[in-house]
Amino acid sequence: MHTTNEPSDTVDTTEPTASRLLKVAAALFREKGYVSSTTREIAARLGVQKATLYYYMEKKEDLLYAICLDSLVHLRREVELALSQQSTPLDRLRTLIRVHICTILFDQNLHLTMIREMRELVGERRREVQRLRDEYEELVRQSIAEAQAAGVLRPEPRAKYQGLALLNLLNWTATWYLPHGELTPEQISELFTEMFLEGALPRGGVLPPASLEKE
Amino acid sequence: MHTTNEPSDTVDTTEPTASRLLKVAAALFREKGYVSSTTREIAARLGVQKATLYYYMEKKEDLLYAICLDSLVHLRREVELALSQQSTPLDRLRTLIRVHICTILFDQNLHLTMIREMRELVGERRREVQRLRDEYEELVRQSIAEAQAAGVLRPEPRAKYQGLALLNLLNWTATWYLPHGELTPEQISELFTEMFLEGALPRGGVLPPASLEKE
DNA sequence: GTCTATAAAGAGATAGAC
DNA sequence: GTCTATCTCTTTATAGAC
Numbered sequence: 001m002h003t004t005n006e007p008s009d010t011v012d013t014t015e016p017t018a019s020r021l022l023k024v025a026a027a028l029f030r031e032k033g034y035v036s037s038t039t040r041e042i043a044a045r046l047g048v049q050k051a052t053l054y055y056y057m058e059k060k061e062d063l064l065y066a067i068c069l070d071s072l073v074h075l076r077r078e079v080e081l082a083l084s085q086q087s088t089p090l091d092r093l094r095t096l097i098r099v100h101i102c103t104i105l106f107d108q109n110l111h112l113t114m115i116r117e118m119r120e121l122v123g124e125r126r127r128e129v130q131r132l133r134d135e136y137e138e139l140v141r142q143s144i145a146e147a148q149a150a151g152v153l154r155p156e157p158r159a160k161y162q163g164l165a166l167l168n169l170l171n172w173t174a175t176w177y178l179p180h181g182e183l184t185p186e187q188i189s190e191l192f193t194e195m196f197l198e199g200a201l202p203r204g205g206v207l208p209p210a211s212l213e214k215e
Numbered sequence: 216m217h218t219t220n221e222p223s224d225t226v227d228t229t230e231p232t233a234s235r236l237l238k239v240a241a242a243l244f245r246e247k248g249y250v251s252s253t254t255r256e257i258a259a260r261l262g263v264q265k266a267t268l269y270y271y272m273e274k275k276e277d278l279l280y281a282i283c284l285d286s287l288v289h290l291r292r293e294v295e296l297a298l299s300q301q302s303t304p305l306d307r308l309r310t311l312i313r314v315h316i317c318t319i320l321f322d323q324n325l326h327l328t329m330i331r332e333m334r335e336l337v338g339e340r341r342r343e344v345q346r347l348r349d350e351y352e353e354l355v356r357q358s359i360a361e362a363q364a365a366g367v368l369r370p371e372p373r374a375k376y377q378g379l380a381l382l383n384l385l386n387w388t389a390t391w392y393l394p395h396g397e398l399t400p401e402q403i404s405e406l407f408t409e410m411f412l413e414g415a416l417p418r419g420g421v422l423p424p425a426s427l428e429k430e
Numbered sequence: 431g432t433c434t435a436t437a438a439a440g441a442g443a444t445a446g447a448c
Numbered sequence: 449g450t451c452t453a454t455c456t457c458t459t460t461a462t463a464g465a466c
Contacts, residue, residue: 035250052450153415157406165410168387191372195380199414200368267432
């Protein structure tokens with residue numbers, strides 16, 4: 001599922017400037033936000049002078065645009081590849097949740113920056129990134145709709161609305177995940193798959209007598 | 216549940232500057248982000264000169280701080296008041312979801328600004344706002360834990376982890392809700408209550424024959 | 431309470447040498 | 449590819465009159 005790249009929180013300082021630039025920018029944008037991150041600080045982390053950046057980009061916004069594209073293209077590619085290897089609608093949905101979570105958490109700086117900062121893009125770039133995101137969300141809704149059509153998910157709420165719930169579950173995770181916290185991305189995937197599919201009520205749906213409830 | 220204030224997307228221009236300031240700031244911060252919003256533009260929307268703002272505040276960050284406090288204090292007050300009027304753990308959990316969603320969507324500018332921009336606060340203010348948020352999230356986990364203890368929610372995943380799922384569901388909603396869209400806050404509450412409690416699998420948990428699945 | 435005017439700092443971006 | 453030096457613009461915030 002992943003390439004051989006190292007995790008997103010480390011940067012090999014022997015790499016050439018070009019290939020380090022986006023990772024350094026994504027890390028900084030994630031820490032301080034796009035607008036508060038200065039070209040001075042990006043240059044400092046790269047160990048070059050400010051002016052050197054402009055050999056690799058025309059303007060600061062180029063970095064954000066490249067990060068957003070990278071994030072969405074990569075996410076879509078990973079998920080579609082994984083889905084193509086699953087045959088049943090329910091396995092496809094489980095796979096979508098797992099690969100989505102693992103992908104955004106593996107490259108957390110990239111995906112969190114895309115989600116939080118894409119609105120700082122202007123004009124056509126903003127629209128293009130928004131369209132890529134809309135298309136990905138449509139893929140999520142389709143996966144739900146297929147499972148409903150196969151009868152393995154409840155027909156109500158409709159796919160569009162179950163999709164809202166699932167996307168809430170998936171998107172917010174990037175904001176609180178800590179790489180060395182108590183849950184691994186795999187465990188978070190299992191947690192959300194279980195909660196999304198089965199809900200929080202006891203299995204069987206039969207409630208115990210009210211007298212057992214706390215006062 | 217709500218005060219008699221008007222919805223968050225309108226501002227009465229006959230109100231005095233002091234009481235309009237936070238609403239105008241929250242609306243602008245929500246549209247453009249805190250850092251990209253200038254004191255010039257806040258002043259312009261209020262119909263005063265830039266320097267006049269400094270009669271009401273010491274610095275721009277005061278506005279963000281006040282917005283974050285307002286958001287979290289108000290949310291907690293609304294939810295705790297509503298919870299105190301419910302007697303069973305399951306009703307309390309349903310009420311928490313409904314009142315949380317309706318409160319953050321009624322004052323969407325305030326709550327979305329808090330969620331997105333609180334990290335721009337520095338030092339003690341940042342820590343205080345983070346603490347208020349942590350305390351509120353603890354209230355959510357406690358509500359889940361009580362329902363588990365009463366046997367009306369599954370004991371696994373533990374309250375802490377079911378809480379992650381529920382908070383994901385609740386928090387992300389403020390980022391996509393449109394005041395005049397196809398779902399009202401009440402309908403969104405019902406949707407998420409149903410999805411959180413019952414999940415997406417068919418009721419009864421019996422899957423149909425695999426032959427019915429789409430090819 | 432609100433204004434005009436301005437200070438002081440920091441931002442993104444460019445010119446041109448090496 | 450990277451540097452030094454600088455330009456130009458915008459920002460937050462303040463001084464002091466009315």
